[in-house]
Amino acid sequence: MIFVQVIAVTVASDPTKYSEAFLGKPNEEYCAWILDSEKWGGAIELSILADYYGREIAAYDIQTTRCDLYGQGNNYSERVMLIYDGLHYDALAMSPFEGAPEEFDQTIFAVRKDRTIGPVERLVLNLARDQQRKRRYTDTSNFTLRCGVCQIGVVGQKEAMEHAQATGHVNFQEYR
Known part of the structure; x- marks a missing residue:
């Protein structure tokens, strides 16, 4: 699968746990939304996948260098x-040479008794810090976008969503 x-x-099978309050939309609507190939998830979805596969998932955020562990x-x-x-x-993958x-x-990677995976964690954190220094991330709260239909400029994902809801325009390009 x-x-x-x-x-x-998983979400459909437990509408009590995965309620509208938790998902931000009704359970059935969320299920249709996540199945759309144009959509992607985040914390909720990573938590579900960690449980499904029986493995921790460590997600390193380049912008903040924070690690969220699911x-x-x-x-x-x-x-x-x-x-x-x-x-x-x-x-992320580690090449032997x-x-x-x-x-x-x-x-x-095997989780040790101290709940770490050893030196690999330091390497990944260093990678995230290096990518942060090189600004290899997108700040979705503050990036500037231009509507491809009416050419209006918006700042951040929130304004883009508001413009899309008000106009039906969904074609945006990032610009500086």
């Missing part, structure tokens, strides 16, 4: 890692 199907089935407290013995650039989550074939990459 693909990720979004796992999420939709599935913690469940004593899962493995962890996978993602990096978030403000728009997308990408899986430079130039190694992709099939040698490690994407699942």
